[in-house]
Amino acid sequence: MSVRTLTIDGVDVAIAADQTILQAARSAGIPIPTLCHLDGVSEVAACRLCLVEITGMQKLVPACVTRVAEGMEVQTQTPKLQDYRRMVVELLFSEGNHVCAICVANGNCDLQDAAIEVGMDHTRFPYQFPDRPVDISHPQFGMDHNRCILCTRCVRVCDEIEGAHVWDVAQRGANCYIVSGMNQPWGAVSACTSCGKCVDACPTGAIFRKGETTGEKERDRAKLNFLVTAREKKEWTR
Amino acid sequence: MDKIKLATVWLAGCSGCHMSFLDLDEWLIELVQWAEIVYSPVGSDRKDYPENVDVCLVEGGVANEDNKTMILNVRQRSKILISFGDCAVTANVPGMRNMLEGSEPVLRRGYSELADNTAQVPDEPGIVPRLLDQVLPVHQVVAVDIFMPGCPPSADRIKATIEPLFRGDRPQMVGRDMIKFG
Numbered sequence: 298m299s300v301r302t303l304t305i306d307g308v309d310v311a312i313a314a315d316q317t318i319l320q321a322a323r324s325a326g327i328p329i330p331t332l333c334h335l336d337g338v339s340e341v342a343a344c345r346l347c348l349v350e351i352t353g354m355q356k357l358v359p360a361c362v363t364r365v366a367e368g369m370e371v372q373t374q375t376p377k378l379q380d381y382r383r384m385v386v387e388l389l390f391s392e393g394n395h396v397c398a399i400c401v402a403n404g405n406c407d408l409q410d411a412a413i414e415v416g417m418d419h420t421r422f423p424y425q426f427p428d429r430p431v432d433i434s435h436p437q438f439g440m441d442h443n444r445c446i447l448c449t450r451c452v453r454v455c456d457e458i459e460g461a462h463v464w465d466v467a468q469r470g471a472n473c474y475i476v477s478g479m480n481q482p483w484g485a486v487s488a489c490t491s492c493g494k495c496v497d498a499c500p501t502g503a504i505f506r507k508g509e510t511t512g513e514k515e516r517d518r519a520k521l522n523f524l525v526t527a528r529e530k531k532e533w534t535r
Numbered sequence: 536m537d538k539i540k541l542a543t544v545w546l547a548g549c550s551g552c553h554m555s556f557l558d559l560d561e562w563l564i565e566l567v568q569w570a571e572i573v574y575s576p577v578g579s580d581r582k583d584y585p586e587n588v589d590v591c592l593v594e595g596g597v598a599n600e601d602n603k604t605m606i607l608n609v610r611q612r613s614k615i616l617i618s619f620g621d622c623a624v625t626a627n628v629p630g631m632r633n634m635l636e637g638s639e640p641v642l643r644r645g646y647s648e649l650a651d652n653t654a655q656v657p658d659e660p661g662i663v664p665r666l667l668d669q670v671l672p673v674h675q676v677v678a679v680d681i682f683m684p685g686c687p688p689s690a691d692r693i694k695a696t697i698e699p700l701f702r703g704d705r706p707q708m709v710g711r712d713m714i715k716f717g
């Protein structure tokens with residue numbers, strides 16, 4: 298397997314040629330914030346939180362889908378990147394309805410963590426207060442669109458790991474939302490096996506287990522990783 | 536050295552942030568060595584907001600005409616305005632009525648549709664302040680100098696935010712302990 302050497306924030310990193318900048322950074326212990334990335338499923342580069350700068354390139358590139366290259370010089374924490382990242386998170390908060398105080402994911406939410414990581418103490422953008430529904434038709438789970446950041450982790454985990462493809466993205470731009478089945482109530486989608494993988498994959502409090510109240514959402518991320526390694530490396534015990 | 540003139544104000548909030556302020560317990564005794572409480576629903580009897588306030592903690596979003604008049608006054612008369620808690624910073628729970636789009640549907644929902652008996656929308660100009668169309672975070676109405684998220688912010692967070700101000704410094708609003716929402 299051929300290896301590429303590059304620098305990330307001045308640190309020399311050597312990694313297999315088919316890896317992404319994100320993987321290279323993580324292998325070197327350099328943190329890059331992410332939201333749509335989920336270990337074990339494909340990348341979509343939807344959130345733009347992982348943008349990095351590469352010497353000699355005009356535009357910023359998402360680390361999660363950009364392959365490493367020989368001699369690449371990557372910067373992950375320039376003032377420009379820090380500013381854009383904070384803006385991305387501020388936009389996510391202002392376009393949905395995030396009332397952390399009464400959310401199942403309070404204290405256990407990747408979006409909250411991202412806000413802390415980028416230093417967001419308020420959003421500069423006017424809140425949109427969109428009118429979004431909550432779907433509690435499924436016997437075990439609920440979907441609160443107010444908290445959805447359209448990362449599509451649920452879509453990918455259900456399609457790629459569970460193989461049920463219950464979720465999809467409907468509409469475009471600001472009107473985008475996640476649909477179950479043929480835009481049916483979740484409870485009416487017979488393809489759903491009630492496996493709960495989307496609950497584990499969802500970074501926010503959008504998909505949750507019924508009966509969970511404020512701050513009670515727990516995720517078993519290790520389960521998703523386990524399933525992926527089990528398949529890829531035939532390791533069947535956890 | 537002159538004492539800092541400290542005020543606290545509550546707009547559309549539940550008073551939880553002020554309860555958390557009272558959770559400062561014995562540090563409140565230290566606080567009054569540094570600061571004079573010139574206006575506060577929990578620390579002063581004064582009814583009108585004074586001039587020349589150094590630091591003001593504002594709990595709650597801006598939900599009605601009274602809140603709006605108050606916050607404009609507060610901004611004019613205070614040097615450092617702190618958005619105190621999630622309702623002030625994000626509109627938070629009071630802001631959930633914004634999804635109903637406008638004050639009229641909110642009042643109808645609250646006082647007519649959900650009433651068991653004697654349904655009546657309150658209308659007493661001069662006594663019951665008119666609702667604004669939307670509950671707004673404070674910084675969407677006036678300039679804010681420091682943001683202190685939290686529902687409520689813990690006493691430790693409140694202390695770490697205001698203590699540096701007494702020494703003429705600014706607090707470092709970074710990290711989980713200082714800026715986590717909720």
Ligand code: SF4
Pocket residue numbers: 394395396397398400401402403404406407408409444501502503716717
């Ligand atoms: S999903 Fe996360 S950011 Fe949104 S309300 Fe819940 S805890 Fe807060």
Ligand code: SF4
Pocket residue numbers: 454455459461462463464488489490491492493494495496
């Ligand atoms: S519970 Fe499983 S099958 Fe059902 S939507 Fe979620 S991931 Fe898909």
Ligand code: SF4
Pocket residue numbers: 444445446447448449450451452475498499500501503504
């Ligand atoms: S429901 Fe959760 S996992 Fe699915 S797109 Fe929304 S935030 Fe992402």
Ligand code: FES
Pocket residue numbers: 330331332333334341342343344345346347348359360361362
């Ligand atoms: S993690 Fe790369 S764009 Fe979301």
